[in-house]
Amino acid sequence: MLALYDAVDCELHPLSVIGLGMFHRGAQAVSTKEADRDLTAVGNTAAHRGRGDAGTLFGRSE
Known part of the structure; x- marks a missing residue:
């Protein structure tokens, strides 16, 4: 359950x-x-976000 909260926070x-x-x-x-x-x-570092720059927020292919 903690992993879910971490994912939501990210x-x-x-x-x-x-x-x-x-x-x-x-x-x-x-x-x-x-x-x-x-x-x-x-x-807000990339390590905290779990990804690179903000471009992945706009055009994420996940």
Whole structure:
């Protein structure tokens, strides 16, 4: 069950950071570059996310 919570956290945390960035900008979308900048600013490392850059959030093939 703990693995499920970790997987959910790995999905929701970066999405919430990106959502907050969208709200802050007053935009309905952000670029991959803006999302990467936001994720880096909050110290969200690739190790925590379990993937590379924010591009995989936008165009994930999993």
